[in-house]
Amino acid sequence: MSFAQEKYQPSVENLANREWFQDAKFGLFVHWGVYSVMAGGGDYGIAEWIMNQKQIPIRQYEKLPSFFNPTKFDPEEWVSMVKKAGMKYITITSKHHDGFAMYDSKVSDYDVVDRTPYGKDILKQLKEECDKQGIKLFFYYSQLDWHHSDYYPRGNTGKGYTGRPESGDWNAYIDYMNAQLSELLTNYGEVGGIWFDGMWDQWDANWRLDETYALIHKLQPGALIGSNHHKSPIPGEDFQMFERDLPGENTMGFNQTGTISELPLEMCETMNGSWGFNLKDQGYKSSKQLIQTMVKAAGYGANFLLNTGPMPNGQIQPENIDTLMIMGNWLEKYGETIYGTRKGPIKPTNWGATTQKGNTIYLHILELSEENLLIHNLNSKIKSIKLFDDGAKVNFKTTEFGTLIEIPFNKRQLVDTILKIEI
Template identity: 75%
Template sequence: MKLKNVIAGAILFIFLTNNLMAQPGYQPTEKNLQNREWFQNAKFGLFIHWGMYCQMAGGGDQGIAEWIMNQKKIPIAQYEKLPNFFNPIAFNPAEWVSMVKKAGMKYITITSKHHEGFAMFDSKVSDYNVVKRTPYGKDIIKMLKDECDKQGIKLFFYYSQLDWHHPDYFPRGNTGQGFTGRPEKGDWNKYIDYMNTQLSELLTNYGEVGGIWFDGMWDKWDAPWRLDETYALIHKLQPGALIGSNHHKFPFPGEDFQMYERDLPGENSMGFNHTGAMSDLPLEMCETMNGSWGFNLVDKDYKSTTQLLQTLIKASGYGANFLLNTGPMPNGKIQPENVDTLAVMGKWLEKYGETIYGTRKGPINPSVWGASTQKDGKVYVHVLKCKEENLFIGTLPKKLKSAKFFDDQSTVKFKETEFGVILNIPNSKKKPIDTIIQLEY
């Protein structure tokens, strides 16, 4: 490699490193550390994707939904007509939060602004928001936050750093190019100022929030995002708020939890979760109930409750939370199919939540057959798939004292060998979703 190439590469690395330094020297407050602990104990939350895109109902394509402006190349002048029809008169935040509680979920993360650039809150820095541009005219975020406070549910705000609407999001990234009608010029620093002002609004006008869930930075990796300023602002305004970013990379300084999109920690079936090793921060994975994030009338690819519960269990086996998404309909109702799914999951958690909530990653890494969690000196082995009656689970850090079926506390026969532990699980004792075995050293 020529010297000039080495120097150029070094300069680029320094440039990118400086841009992504986020909040160097960040030391979380005691409140922040307490909230991290709460977050790890919570294990299960509801993701809500709701914006103007819900009215397009997928445009006839399964899976587009919240990306429809980009995928169908809708110019801003045309897309700006959508708020004129947004009037979700059936929106009942008490219903939403009650559904969340019945599902056994402990927090909600809602889109305050998605890539379309439309704010679902009463922003003063831009009139492109739900209060000023829609016949509904009410602050969705405030209504939901007030109800969350009443019912004891934490609320996190999703915020898209990517913006297909704002003229100063320039130079353009990998998306939103060539069709929006924006002038081919802009002031990037003005856009970051705009973003930080909206974040300040979210962090000062709605009481104490769980945190900020960023998305969209992957659209322009080489941009000067000024993360150090943004992260410091958030931690100053709300020292206890947790920051996470869906940038698909290892966490940057200043971030308080690490997230994975549609993959379990350490996996990359989607092809974009280049996170490398798991950090020591709290972990979270997100997934949809069907194929879309936002409401999509033609997307009927619903995941079974068994699949979703087993994903929750495996996520817990990695020590991660499961953030499960729904896209509310234009009228403000949650799809009945999703309500039913959440109710079934809640019933399961009523019975088996002890083996999920408050647990940490178990001593046995998740595998094809299942996962393990642990809490208060007990290990819970979650057997999800096992055709044989003898299951080899691997080595444990201590000698076993007992093994019992969680359901009826009957004894599980086991054998400790030099290679690890073998559990005897008669087919008659196996459950269709999860056979739980409680171990004590």
Template identity: 75%
Template sequence: MKNLANIILLISLSVNTLFAQSDYKPTDKNIENREWFQDAKFGLFIHWGVYSILGDGEWVMNNQKIPVYQYEKLPSFFNPTQFDPAEWVSMVKKAGMKYITITSKHHDGFAMYDSKVSDYNIVDRTPYGKDVLKMLKDECDKQGIKLFFYHSQLDWHHPDYFPLGRTGQGFTGRPDNGNWNDYIDYMNTQLTELLTNYGEVGGIWFDGMWDKPNADWRLDETYSLIHKLQPGTLVGSNHHISPIPGEDFQMFERDLPGENTMGFNQTGTISELPLEMCETMNGSWGFNLQDKNYKSSKRLIQTMVKAAGYGANFLLNTGLMPNGKIQTENIDTLVVMGKWLDKYGETIYNTRRGPIKPQDWGATTVAKDGTVFIHLLEMKDENLLIPALPGKIKSATYWANGEKVKYKETDYGILLHIPKSKQDNVDTILRIKM
């Protein structure tokens, strides 16, 4: 039955392509921004909202079945007086990240900016009363970091998000009615605010379409609106299926492109669009007081390397605390990753997917001058057979010191000999000139 449900989901979602921007042709600015995006490789994902007060993740409203009238009390407790955008952006730069994607509105419907179409927002409903997205955008512009806005299409709060989808059932206390088209109008109005009041926006990162896969999302209208207001803004959607016309990059949630270990990605298709995978530092997106399952910096660096091997960006998430601070554990991890990129960033930034698909032993990336970087992440001994490279190898050296690598080209591939003394605990990098 689960497989049948997945098939139905795919069929239902594919119907939406009828409503997508089928005649969409990206502008020169959009193409330029896609190239920048592919060069950037590493970004910070920020989940932050009034849900952080409860310290139980961004799905707490649904998971704890909190009615709307009760959940609406949370904003009066939200006062992030320690929010320091300069500190945030400086840390992002030290971590080697090139952009930030932050939640403008999550599934709980609460806007983290000064929305005029609804007073259910951080300026009108909290004692803090300031537009954190505006403050962050100003600082990003000052320090040369691009800002993307995550925006949830799913909304457990808005009365016109009706009929309800897979989530938000049986507890919200909302009227059993609503006008779906009015909700889409509301969403598009909020998107218009984000695209007209905050300067140049790097991209819109959609999420939640999977909640109502058979709904008429009016994607053509929404995508056309975005590209009209800001032709260079990149559009992506976490709908877990193949890209829909009008989208500018393809994303994968908590999985490398083409993989589905988490059960989210319902297609193995990897498009020719720019790619991005997103991942958590522990097991939660939003701040979770009891989630101490932090991934090691080694694991996260190796995931970033494999993502780059697919040509994909690595969007690494932190769930902000209600006071506006980033958890110390997350900062420590980002510092380690930043130091690693200071040394080895040339093999990640500005590269494209390598000639050998990422495997258990590691990945390959290729620079724009054709140099191939072999990233050896896991070696059981001193010898490793990898698939052949296209063309003739001119030279093979260790990236760290330029010493020659011992290798032999065979009918079965390339046999590398990497002495234990040359192996790095995180990533042994070889530079191959073809």
């Protein structure tokens, strides 16, 4: 596309970080902003979208920061939790669609340092702790902005109610966006990358992506760029993401392409039905469901970016912590079958998935009601098949229809029965 970073050649650092990213497999998504004060307004699934969904004018919404005082925010506690959960990186909202920055921006005073009683740079504290504990930090940045007067013409959201003048300078807004991105990429040391969102608000606008992507890659050649635009990756992007769906699937209606690129992959998912904190949303997914989704994502070669919406006081919801600790315990035992793997020879399906590391294939059986499993696409010569848990040999035979593997019911695990296949 003409507006992308044509002829982009990733740097040596960028390629190395892509490999690291593919090895990492599991990260924490954090949706946190002044909208958490309203706890989603008591409506299911609104949370960070409350300004738009409740049509709150800017002059009223601007009162929210004065209530945001997360005195319980403890970055050391957050990052320690992330490590215990087996996660390797954090992606946090630096600015969401409401336009409010969670760091000390110098090109705007609409930020956590200048407008809240808390008065401290959230991202700076988190980045310092991530560096101490060896966790990479990525910055989510919304291209869509319901607050900035120069975000004009308006897209499909944030219209009518905001009180903004029906005029503006689009190029001035892109300049502002690039200035904020420059801050994020020069004031916080080395970051993992930039996670864009909001381009879907007006896909055909002149986003000047060639300039933005080139700027990011110039300031931090190793930083990875991804965009949640719901379409195939465009030149200048370093990984492809899928919102609330496995790669290539579209049960949520977000992913408008079935294409899975050759770039590193990531899928993001919520622990309940909301991204930001929402008091009413108690529809928590079970740890079993989330582990199995992570396994299937790995079966596609994709990372699993699992979200939490911190409470306005700065603490992570206890229900989320409980889930993450269960997942961390599972990964402590079975991480070998996830970390550092690539997609296996058999595409994820109803019964499970495969991951692979060299000549070892990990067969993840998630749901199987029968004693035997017939695999059609395992074309390599099999040396042995063993249960991952106890190393016991598994009976198998090769037939004209495929490989028939015997999996005794008394050896099944509740979440994932893993076989280690040497080829």
